[in-house]
Amino acid sequence: MTSTTDTQRQDRYMALIDRLLQCPSGEEPAVLNSEPDLLDAEFVQLLVHTAAHFAHHDNADAAKFLAFIARELARQLGLYPEVQEG
Known part of the structure; x- marks a missing residue:
């Protein structure tokens, strides 16, 4: 069972990924630094999962x-x- 807090965090992770995908090149650090509480192992795992999803749906650049x-x-x-x- 997923708690409301977990669901809200997942929503925030996905919103951060959307912002990364839409930000101008070079602005990624500022976007990431805007949500320091989301920068954790779970977010990295979701990035990898989302990257795999894009790879399987013909969006190699993303x-x-x-x-x-x-x-x-x-x-x-x-x-x-x-x-x-060495």
Whole structure:
């Protein structure tokens, strides 16, 4: 059973993804920084899921964009370690 709070958070995640998709190039950090409480592992997971959805529905540009955002955000949040070269 999903609580109202969870549903509201999911709605906010989706609204943030919509804003990312619609913002001018280069404005992505400002859009993300406008909702710092949403920048978490669950949001990264939803970005990846949404990117996969776009990839399967012939929107490769949106898929690549969201996958890039997910990867960068995951790195910034420390969700996976950097690979050490050498």
